Amino acid sequence: MQQTMVQEVKRAQQGDREAFIQLLRRLEPELYRLAKSIVGRDEDCADALQETTLKAYKGIAGLRKTAYFKTWLIRILINECNQVLRMRKRTVAMAELPEQIRTGSKEEDVVNSRQLDLREAVENLDESLRLVVHLFYYQDLSIKHIASVLDLSEGAVRARLHRARGVLAKQVNEIGKGRVAYE
Amino acid sequence: MNKRDLEQQLRELGSKDAGKVPDIIRRRQEEVYAALETFPMQERSHRKKAACVVSRVRRILLTAAAVLIVTIGGLLGGAAVSPTIAAALQSVPLIGSLFKLAADDLGLQTLEERGLVDVVEASATHDGITLRIPELVYDGTRLSMVVTRDGEKLSGSILDQISTGNGTKPKYPKGAIHSFEAQIDGRPISRQNNGWNMGFKAKPTSDPNTAIYELTSHSVTKQLTSELPDAFTLTIQVGLEGVEEQFMLELPVRKHQAKVMSTIQKSREWRGHKLTLSEIQFTPITTQVLLSVVSDDQEWQRRLWFELWDDSGNVLGVIGGYGAHETGRAGELRYNVLFERMAKAPSSIKLKAFLPEMEHSSSSSGSFKLNERGEVIKNYINELEITVPVDQAEIQKLYEISSETRGDDKP
Numbered sequence: 001m002q003q004t005m006v007q008e009v010k011r012a013q014q015g016d017r018e019a020f021i022q023l024l025r026r027l028e029p030e031l032y033r034l035a036k037s038i039v040g041r042d043e044d045c046a047d048a049l050q051e052t053t054l055k056a057y058k059g060i061a062g063l064r065k066t067a068y069f070k071t072w073l074i075r076i077l078i079n080e081c082n083q084v085l086r087m088r089k090r091t092v093a094m095a096e097l098p099e100q101i102r103t104g105s106k107e108e109d110v111v112n113s114r115q116l117d118l119r120e121a122v123e124n125l126d127e128s129l130r131l132v133v134h135l136f137y138y139q140d141l142s143i144k145h146i147a148s149v150l151d152l153s154e155g156a157v158r159a160r161l162h163r164a165r166g167v168l169a170k171q172v173n174e175i176g177k178g179r180v181a182y183e
Numbered sequence: 184m185n186k187r188d189l190e191q192q193l194r195e196l197g198s199k200d201a202g203k204v205p206d207i208i209r210r211r212q213e214e215v216y217a218a219l220e221t222f223p224m225q226e227r228s229h230r231k232k233a234a235c236v237v238s239r240v241r242r243i244l245l246t247a248a249a250v251l252i253v254t255i256g257g258l259l260g261g262a263a264v265s266p267t268i269a270a271a272l273q274s275v276p277l278i279g280s281l282f283k284l285a286a287d288d289l290g291l292q293t294l295e296e297r298g299l300v301d302v303v304e305a306s307a308t309h310d311g312i313t314l315r316i317p318e319l320v321y322d323g324t325r326l327s328m329v330v331t332r333d334g335e336k337l338s339g340s341i342l343d344q345i346s347t348g349n350g351t352k353p354k355y356p357k358g359a360i361h362s363f364e365a366q367i368d369g370r371p372i373s374r375q376n377n378g379w380n381m382g383f384k385a386k387p388t389s390d391p392n393t394a395i396y397e398l399t400s401h402s403v404t405k406q407l408t409s410e411l412p413d414a415f416t417l418t419i420q421v422g423l424e425g426v427e428e429q430f431m432l433e434l435p436v437r438k439h440q441a442k443v444m445s446t447i448q449k450s451r452e453w454r455g456h457k458l459t460l461s462e463i464q465f466t467p468i469t470t471q472v473l474l475s476v477v478s479d480d481q482e483w484q485r486r487l488w489f490e491l492w493d494d495s496g497n498v499l500g501v502i503g504g505y506g507a508h509e510t511g512r513a514g515e516l517r518y519n520v521l522f523e524r525m526a527k528a529p530s531s532i533k534l535k536a537f538l539p540e541m542e543h544s545s546s547s548s549g550s551f552k553l554n555e556r557g558e559v560i561k562n563y564i565n566e567l568e569i570t571v572p573v574d575q576a577e578i579q580k581l582y583e584i585s586s587e588t589r590g591d592d593k594p
Contacts, residue, residue, distance in 0.1 A: 021216045028212060032204050046211040053215045118192055137190075138197035169189050 009066040020060060024053055027070065030139055031077055037123065037134050038081040048080040055080070071145040074135065078149065121171040129164040136161055217508035280318060281329040284388035285395050287500030290468030290524040291327055294320055297584070299439060299467060305419075305432040311335060312358060314421055314430040322439050322466040323408045324521055325502065326398040330385075332358060332423070333392065340391035355424035360385070362422035362429075363396065368415045372398070380405050384503055403473065403507050403517035413438045441584050442466045443577045453566035455479065456487075460534050460569045467584045468524055470499060474534065475517040484516050486541075487564075492533040493525045528578035534569045537561040 011019035035045040055076050063072055122133055135141045147154045280295035294300040299320060306315040312334030319328035332341050337358035344353040355361045363383060365372045372379050380402035386395045400407045414437040421430040443465040450459040457477040464471040472491060478484040491499045504520035540552040540560040551559045
């Protein structure tokens with residue numbers, strides 16, 4: 001974790017609310033992406049993030065290892081996302097409203113098609129594999145930290161990453177071939 | 184693709200969208216941050232105390248009317264059933280609409296005589312207890328319904344709960360409501376699954392077996408009507424203590440169209456604090472007021488509360504309210520407050536601001552100090568009083584609306 005972040009965590013623990021808010025603001029994009037990969041709907045992501053923020057605010061003074069702040073926050077978020085999923089299971093099936101489509105700039109629209117394939121393949125992974133890929137490649141967490149977040153052994157995390165890479169490589173290659181054949 | 188390529192692409196993918204967050208997330212996060220700012224953050228050495236403060240933040244922000252629910256709830260609690268009305272109602276057997284039990288709410292009390300109540304008569308029975316929702320009304324600002332139970336060996340009230348303290352869940356006596364969930368056309372109005380900015384609140388009545396549940400907006404900008412269709416099916420699931428099965432009731436709801444809106448935007452300033460009355464909406468049942476308080480002193484801002492007076496000097500009962508700090512509007516606390524309807528159409532109305540005296544004078548939450556008659560002691564701030572003329576003739580027409588004339592019955 002960056003030195004500045006460690007200092008901010010310490011300040012937040014000493015009662016500096018602005019430091020806490022700054023920390024959370026900076027981590028919002030990463031937290032959102034992780035929540036999105038688990039719960040899907042933006043509205044649910046917003047709920048999970050709000051709860052996470054409040055729980056973190058409540059608990060930060062008690063966090064012993066400041067270097068584990070992000071890991072700790074991600075763990076709270078995953079729990080909150082799972083809570084959202086549990087609540088969703090309990091409710092009657094309902095008509096889904098389409099989410100607003102984000103219109104990006106032209107530069108954004110010109111996305112490498114191979115990356116689109118890969119992104120899609122990641123989102124299609126089983127949840128246990130998808131989560132590990134997100135945490136390792138997108139959140140940049142170490143194997144050790146992922147093991148701590150998911151309550152797994154480091155060996156199990158490595159095994160999942162290995163399996164995920166295998167599935168992704170296979171899928172992306174197949175999509176690539178399909179496109180060539182189709183075109 | 185080999186492993187190295189794949190790893191590189193995954194990392195690139197990870198950094199590609201790293202900065203993008205949809206507006207809804209930003210907006211909702213700013214709401215949380217703003218709410219945090221209204222509470223002192225405790226240091227490590229005060230950890231236990233901090234947890235207590237935050238649990239209040241959470242309750243305020245995520246489960247009910249934000250920011251000022253403590254104050255609003257406190258004022259309502261005192262006024263929920265006045266002893267006079269309770270005595271009057273107990274001495275006369277109740278015939279007709281159970282909405283007559285709604286204390287300090289002229290709109291609901293007189294629904295039946297004006298033919299505005301929708302009789303739905305939904306009921307379910309389990310283990311010898313029948314739970315009924317006989318009638319409801321939705322006027323575009325609130326959806327109110329009567330919830331009543333009938334069964335043997337029930338003691339206490341339908342809304343009773345026994346606080347166990349320390350933030351643990353309360354306990355309920357047999358037959359009391361321990362859970363209440365609702366779906367609108369199949370979409371739940373629960374925090375985790377909604378997209379709705381609204382929520383239910385339960386109010387006791389003078390009859391221990393009857394409560395009034397009310398759905399109101401949890402937004403300072405959005406009206407209930409902008410979120411709800413004009414007609415929909417409301418499904419209610421109620422859990423009663425001691426009964427294993429949930430009581431499931433389906434209710435057809437339709438909006439009563441008529442309302443008069445006055446957009447006002449009038450402000451008063453005093454010692455650097457600014458009160459703005461933005462909008463008043465009249466329906467045959469409710470008076471809705473949108474207002475805001477701008478101040479650098481957040482404690483003061485949170486304590487300030489309001490009354491609405493008609494031109495004959497009557498104070499309107501408070502039905503409920505929602506207050507929130509909004510993104511990008513530091514120092515501004517906005518409110519959406521519902522008052523009862525007036526007895527007769529006024530030519531003007533008056534918004535009065537006051538600071539209720541607290542039992543512990545330094546605190547902005549907790550119990551209010553009461554006078555010898557058991558009333559909240561209010562210190563009015565005359566400099567912040569706002570009087571505005573309103574369209575008496577239009578409101579008069581609205582108040583005369585009955586089932587024969589109301590707009591939604593017309594083809």
